[in-house]
Amino acid sequence: MHLKAPEHQVAGHIAKDGKPGPLVDDKGRFFKPLQGDSRGEIEVMFYESFSSNTQVPDNIRRYFPEYHGTQAVDGSDGAAMIVLENLLSKYSKPSVMDVKMGSRTWYPEASEEYIQKCLRKDKGTTTVSSGFRISGFEVYDHKELSFWKPNRKLLNGIKVDGVRLALRKFVSSNTLSNTSSKPDSAFVSSVYGGSKGILTQLLELKTWFENQTFYHFNSCSILMVYENDSILKGDVDDVQAQVKLVDFAHVHDGNGVIDHNFLGGLCSLINFIRDIVQNPDESSAEN
């Protein structure tokens, strides 16, 4: 089995200081190391529960990575890894964005120290103000014919206007490293809009979140992906826009209550993207 580090990871843990990072094989599988502090166990428990939960409708199941159990992997000193679908294996030149959901990333049962640490970051980013924060993104630049990734520290410091700009850059064709150029929002209708677009998918997820009380998806991310190769080949309507939920190391039992924290953030993200779909030519939309 030949394993290598994934090419287009925009957020989350990577191999560092001797700790293993995620790996991918050439058969469309993604190997994720179990995180410490019981987070790995919680993520495995979530995948086990979710994959056997017959009350999750099929149209919702497709927004989650396929789960293939856990496996000891040679490349990571024999440690067990979660085996998942590699969400990007079908993409040749993917633009990817990771959006961490919710107006808080902590949960009531956590330690006071953990809550205060999360709260500081939630207040410092757009988590509290907007109900989500952009953890990272990578876009294919159609002028430079290469991938562009914003500086992580700059991205962490953005406010609401920065979120609007980033969500436009994500669907633009022009030189993105040039901060004085306005994003052209060239792919708004094919990526965000339409019956297969990201907005439609987010609205379908929203309907489920208005009712489901199984899981509280604390500190979970929405991954948005689309294909740039189709655009380069002139087929702008075949961008394979896709929404997926990822990172379940802090999922808790819903205890009969809906996940209002995730849902509120999802409604907010929907509103940002709907604004762009309805006003593709404006750099920002008013009330």
Add this chain to the structure above:
Amino acid sequence: MHLKAPEHQVAGHIAKDGKPGPLVDDKGRFFKPLQGDSRGEIEVMFYESFSSNTQVPDNIRRYFPEYHGTQAVDGSDGAAMIVLENLLSKYSKPSVMDVKMGSRTWYPEASEEYIQKCLRKDKGTTTVSSGFRISGFEVYDHKELSFWKPNRKLLNGIKVDGVRLALRKFVSSNTLSNTSSKPDSAFVSSVYGGSKGILTQLLELKTWFENQTFYHFNSCSILMVYENDSILKGDVDDVQAQVKLVDFAHVHDGNGVIDHNFLGGLCSLINFIRDIVQNPDESSAEN
């Protein structure tokens, strides 16, 4: 002008330590003292903005108290008071519940001390877990033929199951002070259900909150009211169930973002009430 203290106040400030409380007249008006620390000014600013905001649809405006400006009132040492519609003046025997909305009652611009104070209370009540907390309620007991109000301290300590129980007690006819008796949920369909019921009204409000980015209703309450006199007279379908938003001392500009904090809590409240409407005979509904 003859003014007196309102009869059925279930939450909020009352006259205490020489500070004036709210007053009502016999013409259907409610006089609310301006709160200190700029909260009074913020509430007046909200009412001035809201009453002149032509983009608020009429079907939404009816969920807010009518505003009649401010006025110096003799009964309160000549201090200015906000003059509002008395929401209960048309009711003879009202059952009333005050639900403080949102999974946080603080806002990012507040002082660290204020945030930590709110956070402690939010974690200690159902605010964080359920996206709202029941601040107070008063129900007409059809067996005892008198009003019953739960102990405020006990109410503050309830968890998710206590919220379910309180929302059932609110629409029950049997002796509520007897904690061993199960609420009979006798008025579920007439108060919560139906085309004029509370669930329909909450869903209408939700549609607006999914789009409006004018206001963030921090620490605002939803008041639910219905008439018991109609029930005593045998007309169970004329309970005049009503939802109103109250308490705008912490409303902020939405800055182009929806109020995901209020909306998340509203969706959660809707789910609790929908569970009861769909399972009127069960004491608790599973997923």
